[in-house]
Amino acid sequence: MTPRSIFSQVLIFIFYLLLQIFFVRQLVLFNYAFCFVYIASIILLPFDINRITLILLGFFAGMTVDIFYNTIGANAAAMTLIAFLRPSVISLLTPHRGYDERQTLSLNSMGLTWFITYATTLTIIHHFVLFLLEASDWGLFLPVMAKVICSTIFTTTVVVIIQFFRRD
Amino acid sequence: MYQLVQFITRQRAFILFAFLEVLSLWFFYSYNNYPNAIFFNTSNYYAAKALSTSNSIREYANLREANTELASENNYLNSMIAKLQAQQLDKSIVNYKADSTVASRFKFVVAKVSGLTTSQFNNYITIDKGSADGLAPGMGVISSTGVVGKVKSCSEHYSVVISILHSEYSISAKLKSNNEIGSVKWKGVNSEIVEMTEVSRYKTVRAKDTIVTSDFNYVFPPNITIGYVKKVGVKPDQTFHEIDVQLATNFHTLAYVYVINNKLLGEQKALEEKSEDVKAK
Numbered sequence: 001m002t003p004r005s006i007f008s009q010v011l012i013f014i015f016y017l018l019l020q021i022f023f024v025r026q027l028v029l030f031n032y033a034f035c036f037v038y039i040a041s042i043i044l045l046p047f048d049i050n051r052i053t054l055i056l057l058g059f060f061a062g063m064t065v066d067i068f069y070n071t072i073g074a075n076a077a078a079m080t081l082i083a084f085l086r087p088s089v090i091s092l093l094t095p096h097r098g099y100d101e102r103q104t105l106s107l108n109s110m111g112l113t114w115f116i117t118y119a120t121t122l123t124i125i126h127h128f129v130l131f132l133l134e135a136s137d138w139g140l141f142l143p144v145m146a147k148v149i150c151s152t153i154f155t156t157t158v159v160v161i162i163q164f165f166r167r168d
Numbered sequence: 169m170y171q172l173v174q175f176i177t178r179q180r181a182f183i184l185f186a187f188l189e190v191l192s193l194w195f196f197y198s199y200n201n202y203p204n205a206i207f208f209n210t211s212n213y214y215a216a217k218a219l220s221t222s223n224s225i226r227e228y229a230n231l232r233e234a235n236t237e238l239a240s241e242n243n244y245l246n247s248m249i250a251k252l253q254a255q256q257l258d259k260s261i262v263n264y265k266a267d268s269t270v271a272s273r274f275k276f277v278v279a280k281v282s283g284l285t286t287s288q289f290n291n292y293i294t295i296d297k298g299s300a301d302g303l304a305p306g307m308g309v310i311s312s313t314g315v316v317g318k319v320k321s322c323s324e325h326y327s328v329v330i331s332i333l334h335s336e337y338s339i340s341a342k343l344k345s346n347n348e349i350g351s352v353k354w355k356g357v358n359s360e361i362v363e364m365t366e367v368s369r370y371k372t373v374r375a376k377d378t379i380v381t382s383d384f385n386y387v388f389p390p391n392i393t394i395g396y397v398k399k400v401g402v403k404p405d406q407t408f409h410e411i412d413v414q415l416a417t418n419f420h421t422l423a424y425v426y427v428i429n430n431k432l433l434g435e436q437k438a439l440e441e442k443s444e445d446v447k448a449k
Contacts, residue, residue: 021218021222022218022222025222025285028286028287031287031357031358031359032287034287051181052180052181052184055181055184055185055188056184056188059188059192062192063192067215068215068218068219068283069285069288070285070290070292070294070328071196071288071290072195072196072199073192073193073194073195073196073197073199074192074196076188076191076192076195077189077192077193077196080185080188080189080192081185081189083185084181084182084185084189131289133193133196134288134289134290135289135335135356136289136335137335137356140289140356140357143356143357
């Protein structure tokens with residue numbers, strides 16, 4: 001990685017966090033669909049990123065968002081988990097021909113099907129952990145599942161739409 | 169020893185993951201026990217400042233509603249004054265007069281909402297007054313329309329309020345029509361409906377009855393509106409009514425709140441604890 005690409009990665013990371021905190025925090029559809037677009041800050045990091053860095057960044061991003069949501073620890077736990085699972089999910093989704101050396105982790109380079117499967121898998125894990133922790137009550141299991149499903153659709157859609165506006 | 173070092177190096181990602189995961193869960197579960205953990209929530213100065221800046225847009229959009237609410241509150245207060253003045257003229261038959269300190273024990277502080285959530289499982293509100301204005305954790309918060317919640321933690325200029333839309337918060341309430349006592353708690357899903365329990369099924373409860381705070385509250389003055397009965401039901405095997413209450417306060421457009429400082433709270437609590445001790449002996 002060149003210093004230039006590291007710098008642009010850092011900017012993208014911060015962009016998603018700010019987007020989450022200032023713009024989509026109030027965005028809730030029908031009381032069930034939440035948008036946690038900031039998970040893109042982790043799932044869009046390049047393929048060759050160091051595992052330790054990935055986990056630390058996940059924890060940091062989760063913690064930052066937690067401060068603004070007053071849910072200290074919940075987002076951090078969910079983000080640390082998906083940062084840890086990301087390499088396994090990527091290797092599970094390996095295409096027939098394997099990954100190309102030059103491919104980058106983006107919609108353009110990986111194709112729509114791959115990208116949506118990948119984003120949905122990590123999003124659903126994140127949302128499930130987050131909402132279950134927040135509810136802390138098995139009596140609320142149905143509302144939790146409803147929130148997980150609606151929010152996964154919402155978040156993934158927003159992440160994909162932002163990908164369309166990217167210049168690679 | 170060499171093998172141990174090798175194991176740690178090989179599994180360092182997993183070890184780091186496990187450590188951070190446990191740390192976050194520990195934060196999450198111990199958060200409610202530390203009312204003064206102000207760094208990690210929105211009473212943190214920088215977080216609150218950022219929130220109130222981004223909130224100013226929402227504020228403009230809701231100005232019309234906020235004005236209507238304030239006007240109707242003024243109207244209500246005026247009628248209240250008239251009523252009290254009328255009562256002053258004919259002194260009540262029983263010669264009871266509240267001690268002036270007790271009568272004026274509640275002090276109000278006006279605060280502006282700088283951030284809030286309504287559809288999480290545990291909702292909080294950030295307001296722009298803190299310990300510098302005499303706020304402290306545990307104080308009650310109301311709006312011009314009704315009950316809002318309770319102060320959770322304060323920094324110097326900001327505070328975080330536990331909204332009534334919080335899974336671990338319940339308020340002692342009563343029915344205005346027949347003074348039946350119960351408690352009000354949020355069910356966790358709809359941000360306009362709370363549930364009132366502990367009202368005996370043998371008492372009559374009618375739709376549209378007003379629910380207010382009871383006299384047994386530490387934090388709220390009695391007779392503050394909580395909401396209106398929306399639906400009354402009884403579970404087959406229970407002795408209590410199951411009452412759905414429409415909240416009087418619209419949390420989506422909440423703009424200004426009053427924080428209630430009960431000056432005699434410490435005295436009352438100390439006295440009650442003392443009498444508990446006597447009973448125990």
